[in-house]
Amino acid sequence: MSDTTDQNGPGIAMVDFGPQTRIVARLADGVGGDQLGRPTPCPDYAVRHLLGHIVGLTVAFRDAARKDLGPTTDTNPEASLPDITDGWRDDLTKALDELAEAWRDPQAWQGMTRAGGVDLPGGVAALVALDELVIHAWDLARATGQEYAPDEAALQAAHAFLVQSATGPRPDIFGPVVPVPDSAPLLDQAVGLSGRSPDWTPAS
Numbered sequence: 001m002s003d004t005t006d007q008n009g010p011g012i013a014m015v016d017f018g019p020q021t022r023i024v025a026r027l028a029d030g031v032g033g034d035q036l037g038r039p040t041p042c043p044d045y046a047v048r049h050l051l052g053h054i055v056g057l058t059v060a061f062r063d064a065a066r067k068d069l070g071p072t073t074d075t076n077p078e079a080s081l082p083d084i085t086d087g088w089r090d091d092l093t094k095a096l097d098e099l100a101e102a103w104r105d106p107q108a109w110q111g112m113t114r115a116g117g118v119d120l121p122g123g124v125a126a127l128v129a130l131d132e133l134v135i136h137a138w139d140l141a142r143a144t145g146q147e148y149a150p151d152e153a154a155l156q157a158a159h160a161f162l163v164q165s166a167t168g169p170r171p172d173i174f175g176p177v178v179p180v181p182d183s184a185p186l187l188d189q190a191v192g193l194s195g196r197s198p199d200w201t202p203a204s
Contacts, residue, residue, distance in 0.1 A: 017100040020133045021058075024092075050136065060072050138187065143202060159189060180198060
């Protein structure tokens with residue numbers, strides 16, 4: 001972990017995305033075809049839609065890191081219901097590897113970039129991406145009955161981002177904070193800050 005600073009504000013500690021992207025890939029690989037219609041902690045998403053969203057955000061934040069701005073970084077992810085396509089497993093594995101590699105470049109964390117149609121500093125985009133990877137991996141694990149322990153560095157970064165998001169105007173992508181005891185595991189605290197109940201199950 002190292003620090004990067006630029007004209008856009010204080011330095012943000014760089015995090016290697018690789019450990020968390022490998023966890024996401026493992027969880028996606030563990031999804032059975034009969035599980036694609038299951039509900040998820042995201043109210044409007046079945047598993048197939050959650051996977052489609054993960055594919056899309058992985059590509060978008062890969063391109064944001066590369067400063068390769070265009071349709072993948074300009075489109076609001078809420079504009080339509082995401083879904084998987086044929087070959088989604090291979091596509092996701094490849095995109096996750098590329099995402100991790102793109103954010104290993106210190107230049108990705110500097111200057112301005114864009115994701116979801118929003119211009120933001122590179123370091124902030126990285127934190128948003130890590131939050132998405134950590135929380136949506138939890139969503140996927142819960143929906144499909146898989147064990148999940150996030151990468152510690154990614155979890156720390158996501159939690160810090162979510163704490164900050166809870167202290168100011170709440171972005172529309174988050175639901176209301178679900179209170180979680182300070183003594184709860186850090187993942188449960190992050191899940192609560194994201195607007196989810198750590199006790200969620202498909203039968204909830």
